[in-house]
Amino acid sequence: MKYHALAATGLTLLAGAAQAGGIERRGDPSQLLFEEGKNYVEFSVTSVNPDVSGSARPGAPGAPTGDIQERYQNFGLGYKHQLNDKLSLAFVIDEPVGADVTYDGSTTFGGGSFFGTSTASVESVRYTGMAKYKATDRFSVYGGLSYVGLSGSLLVVSPGTGGTTATNPPPGPGTTGSYSLAVDKDFQVGYMFGAAYEIPDIALRVALTYESETEHTFSDNTGAPFDVKLPESWTLHAQSGIAKDTLLFGSVRWREWSEFQVAPQDFFSFSTGAPVNTPIAFGTEDVYTYRLGIGRRFNENWSGAFVLGYEEQTGNQVGNLEGTDGFISYTVAVTHETENWEVTGGLSYIDIGNATTSVASFRDNDGIAFGLKFGVRF
Structure with a gap:
């Protein structure tokens, strides 16, 4: 029995990753190292259509926000090579974080709404090279380096927003302040390492992966530098056969999103009457993301899986360019495979947690995600 196909069905469809950790869109890339075969190549794409809308909080001016989250696609490409019985190598290109808010x-x-006509976009790319050494039949260690690029642009329009006080004084009656910024990609190097314990006869594998932070430096409109940190993370993966042709699998991912903020020095809030330099976007606390799934092989060519995803709703105030707080996701996936290739398709429904910003309440939101993965062994 090929347990690897069942694991791939559930774990690579990015179930719920559309909302994980706020702007996170791809997690730990290390599991590619465990794919079977001398050479393995995979391509994956996910299309996500979130529906995130809210209304003004009591006492706050403005109409309902409308749907502020745009539909987006996320791509990944990976190659794994089994150098010998002990050593395997892999290379992955993906998009770890992103945002599309309008x-x-x-x-x-x-x-219109308090932030009407505001937009925010975050783009990223990550190149990861990894190696895995199989010390014994059951124990292996792995690690690698990542080269991460981050860029973005934003336009913030509101009655309480402006740039430096010299160029954007507090808006008066009937006027609206605005602030815009665009930054080119900044590339930084990160690293990752991990260890795994396996019992192949029952498809048992437990793997723990650490990924370092990367800190990116940008300049605001005055030329002053500010840093944006993509935080460190730990991910625990586990799977085991529980009956003939049946696999139970899951993961727990922690990421230090409390360290994330976007705070250019020339951005000011005038909500209190006096200019105050405040972050445009920020994380309120660290985030745990949970996945639990079950996979079943129907015959030699077909298998399927069902995956639950969960991220706790913290209840903390979130940024005005976010509008989400936690989620529950439900994913079904089907894999068709032959000796040399496999295709997996999956569909996720995401129940997005209620969120509150400084001026709006976001309630009863959801999203739909479709994922497709194609893998070839040679």
């Missing part, structure tokens, strides 16, 4: 309506003074 307040489509007019501004507050045009009868």
Whole structure:
């Protein structure tokens, strides 16, 4: 029996990853090292359509926000080579984080929402080279380096927003302050390492992976530098055969999102009447993301899986360019494979947690994600 196909069905469809950790879109890439075969290549794509809308909080001006999260696609490409019985190598290109936010309506003074016409975009790319050494039949260690690029642009429009006080004084009656910034990709090097314990006869594998932070330096409109940290993480993967042709699998991922913020020095809030330099985006606390799934082989060519995803709703105030707080996801996936190739398709429904920002409440939101993965062994 090929347990690897069942594991791939459930674990590579990015079930719920559309909302994990706020802007996180891809997790730990190390599991490619465990694919079977001398050479293995895979390509994956996920299309996500979130529906995130809210209404003004009591006492806050503005109309409903409309749907602020844009549909997006996320891509990944990986190659694994089995050098010998002990050593395997892998290379992965993916997009670890991202954001696509648009307040489509007019501004507050045009009868729209508090942040009407505001936009935010985050783009990333990650190149990861890894190696795994099999010390014994049951124990292995692995590690590698990542080269991570991060860029973004934003336009913040609201009655309480502006740039440096010299160029954007506090907005008066009937006016709206604005702030815009675009930064090119900044590349930084990170690292990862991990260890795994396996009992092949029952498809048991437990693997723990650490990924370091990367700290990216940008310049605001005045040329002053500010740093954006993509935080460190730990991920625990586990799987085991529990009956003939049946696999139980899951993961727990922790990431230090409390260290994340975007705080250019020339951005100011005038909500208290006096200019105050505040972060545009920020994380309120560390995030745990859980997955639990079961896979079943139907015959030699077909298998399927069901996966639950969960991220706790913290109840903390989130940024105005986010609008989400935790999720529950439900994913079904089906794999068709032959001796040399396999295709997996999956569909996720994401129940997005209620969230509160400084001026709006986001309730009863959800999303749909579709994933496709194609793998070839040679």
